[in-house]
Amino acid sequence: MDYRWRYQDEQGREVDGPAETFADQADAEDWFSARWQELTEAGIAQVTLLRSESEVYGPMSLAPAD
Numbered sequence: 221m222d223y224r225w226r227y228q229d230e231q232g233r234e235v236d237g238p239a240e241t242f243a244d245q246a247d248a249e250d251w252f253s254a255r256w257q258e259l260t261e262a263g264i265a266q267v268t269l270l271r272s273e274s275e276v277y278g279p280m281s282l283a284p285a286d
Contacts, residue, residue: 221272223248228279230265237264245269245276256282 223245227237237259242248248269252259259267260282268278 223276224270225252226268226270226278227259227264228266228268229263232266232279235264237262245271 222241222243224239224241225237225248227235229235238255240248240251242251252267252269264282266279266281268280269276
């Protein structure tokens with residue numbers, strides 16, 4: 221089963237983002253750790269990690285912690 225990220229705006233609407241897929245959760249999280257700032261700059265406000273179509277976790281905000 222492939223892992224991928226779902227990208228959303230601040231209202232929770234799905235938005236386009238990189239169409240990357242990963243063999244396992246660790247690869248998906250490593251990719252995200254290296255790219256989250258680029259995603260934020262592209263207007264993505266939150267992400268959800270999916271395994272096939274099932275949610276693993278999220279939505280997770282990309283906003284800085286207070």
